[in-house]
Each structure stands twice: as structure tokens, then as C-alpha cells.
Amino acid sequence: MVFKRMMQALGVGGPSVETVLSNPNCRPGGFLEGQIHVVGGDHAVDIEYVALGMVTRVEVESGDAEYDSTTEFHRQRATGAFRLEGGQRYDIPFRFEVPWETPITEVYGQHLHGMTMALRTELEVARAVDKGDLDAVAVHPLPAQERILDGLLRLGFRFARADVESGRIYGVQQSLPFYQEIEFYPSPQFQRAVNQLELTFVATPQHLQVVLELDKRGGVFTEGHDTFGRFTVDYASAEQTDWAAQLHGWLEQSLRKRGLFF
Numbered sequence: 001m002v003f004k005r006m007m008q009a010l011g012v013g014g015p016s017v018e019t020v021l022s023n024p025n026c027r028p029g030g031f032l033e034g035q036i037h038v039v040g041g042d043h044a045v046d047i048e049y050v051a052l053g054m055v056t057r058v059e060v061e062s063g064d065a066e067y068d069s070t071t072e073f074h075r076q077r078a079t080g081a082f083r084l085e086g087g088q089r090y091d092i093p094f095r096f097e098v099p100w101e102t103p104i105t106e107v108y109g110q111h112l113h114g115m116t117m118a119l120r121t122e123l124e125v126a127r128a129v130d131k132g133d134l135d136a137v138a139v140h141p142l143p144a145q146e147r148i149l150d151g152l153l154r155l156g157f158r159f160a161r162a163d164v165e166s167g168r169i170y171g172v173q174q175s176l177p178f179y180q181e182i183e184f185y186p187s188p189q190f191q192r193a194v195n196q197l198e199l200t201f202v203a204t205p206q207h208l209q210v211v212l213e214l215d216k217r218g219g220v221f222t223e224g225h226d227t228f229g230r231f232t233v234d235y236a237s238a239e240q241t242d243w244a245a246q247l248h249g250w251l252e253q254s255l256r257k258r259g260l261f262f
Contacts, residue, residue: 014041015084017050019121025138028145028203029100032137036092036121040084048124050078052096055134056103057116058178060166069166072120073176074099098139100203103164103180105139107149112182114161144208144238145201149182151243155251156187157197171230172202172209181213193255207234212247214254229254 021034036050053072060069078094096119105115118134141149160183168174179200186194200211212229229250233241 015039015045017121017123019135021135025140026098027140027142028098028102030098032096032098032119034094036078038084038090040086040088042086044085045125047082047084049080050092051122052076052078052094053120055118055120056164058164058166100205101176102139104141107141112162114163142203144235147238148243151247152184154244155248157184160185160196169211174202190251207232208238
């Protein structure tokens with residue numbers, strides 16, 4: 001599948017840019033490849049650079065207010081300065097690195113409700129920057145992430161939505177200034193005690209960090225959120241673990257410890 005986007009830099013008569021992704025599907029730690037086609041306009045111009053940036057929507061809390069911000073979290077120069085003659089075509093092949101911590105947007109072929117991810121092409125001519133439009137990108141889970149998600153689904157949890165929140169998680173090795181939360185409706189076994197479960201992945205080249213948080217139902221003895229799992233697994237171990245059994249044990253232990261029986 002090929003995604004194309006056209007943008008006109010600096011208005012009528014300026015150069016046009018067409019970005020073509022060979023494949024819009026990727027995984028954290030992988031690559032997006034394609035070509036940027038720059039075509040000269042009515043007259044010669046000096047292009048300062050062409051760059052690519054990965055962007056997503058991030059929820060930001062500021063005091064009592066909350067707002068969404070389109071945030072660029074990884075940037076790569078596709079080319080430096082060059083002269084573009086009127087009508088000339090200039091082709092730029094690229095191989096864009098996808099950061100390991102990139103939030104996932106697709107699971108089992110289904111888009112995660114609430115997620116947006118895109119690659120943006122930026123071109124500068126005479127100190128005027130045209131950021132253009134965005135090309136949608138689909139980020140699929142790593143095999144280890146997929147195994148953990150599959151474990152929750154086998155327990156009867158169901159996807160609700162996902163979002164990306166500004167901030168850092170205590171005790172987690174994190175390079176990006178935000179993290180993804182994937183929210184699940186509880187399985188029938190746990191729905192009397194739990195409103196929802198939130199799952200966060202923070203991947204590195206060596207291992208996968210996982211944070212699980214319960215949004216518990218209010219009661220006399222408990223209220224609010226409770227992190228019941230923060231653990232790190234290497235990718236080989238994650239492939240061999242029975243995640244349905246592991247997650248069920250953690251859930252049961254956490255709820256019993258707090259007097260929440262089911």
C-alpha cells in the first residue's frame with residue numbers, strides 16, 4: 001500500500017513535494033522507507049533542507065486544564081542544502097528510524113481507538129518552513145508486546161481505547177517525554193472490583209518494560225488507581241511466558257491484598 005501527499009511550499013509558483021512511503025506499516029525499533037520527490041516551481045530556489053518527523057497526539061495536563069498537542073518526537077534530516085531549478089525534479093530516498101518507545105496504533109489488524117500517528121515532511125526555502133500535511137502511519141506491536149496483549153484478551157479483557165499522555169513514569173527507563181496507556185474493560189471475573197485496566201509499554205533495544213494499573217471501583221477501603229505490576233522482561237523470555245496465567249496471578253494477588261474479592 002502506498003501513501004502519497006502533495007504540498008505546495010511558499011504558495012503559488014513554489015516547489016511541490018510528494019512523499020511516497022513504500023509501506024506505512026512498521027514496528028517500534030524498525031524503519032519506514034520511501035522517497036521524497038521535490039519538483040521545482042516557476043523559478044530556481046535554494047532549499048535549506050528537507051526533514052521528516054514522527055508526530056502523535058499527546059494529552060497534556062496544565063493546572064486544572066487538559067488539552068491535546070500534536071507533538072513531534074523523532075526527527076531525521078533527509079537532505080541538506082541544494083539548489084532546485086525551475087521545473088527540476090529532485091528525488092530523495094529515505095530510511096526513517098522508528099524509535100523503540102513509539103506508541104502502537106494497531107492490534108490484530110484493528111486500529112486502537114484514540115490513537116494517531118503520522119510522518120510529517122518539512123521543507124525550508126529562504127528561511128520559510130512548510131511543514132505540510134501528515135501521512136498516516138500504522139505502528140504494530142513487537143512480538144513480545146503482542147504476547148502480553150494476547151494474554152489479557154485470553155483472560156476476557158476487552159480493548160476500550162488508547163491515548164498518549166505527557167509525563168514520565170516513576171521507576172521506568174524512558175527517553176521520550178510521554179507514554180502510551182492502552183485501556184481495557186475488565187473481564188466478567190474482575191468487573192465487580194475493577195473499572196478498567198491500563199497497560200503501558202516502554203520498549204528498549206534490550207528489553208520491554210511493562211506497567212499495569214488498575215482503576216478500581218470505589219468502596220469503603222479503597223479508591224482510585226493502583227499500580228499492581230511494573231516489570232521488565234527480555235524479549236526471549238516474553239516469548240516463552242504464559243501471560244494469561246502470569247497476569248491472572250498478579251491481578252488476583254493485588255485485589256485480595258486490598259480486600260477486593262471477586
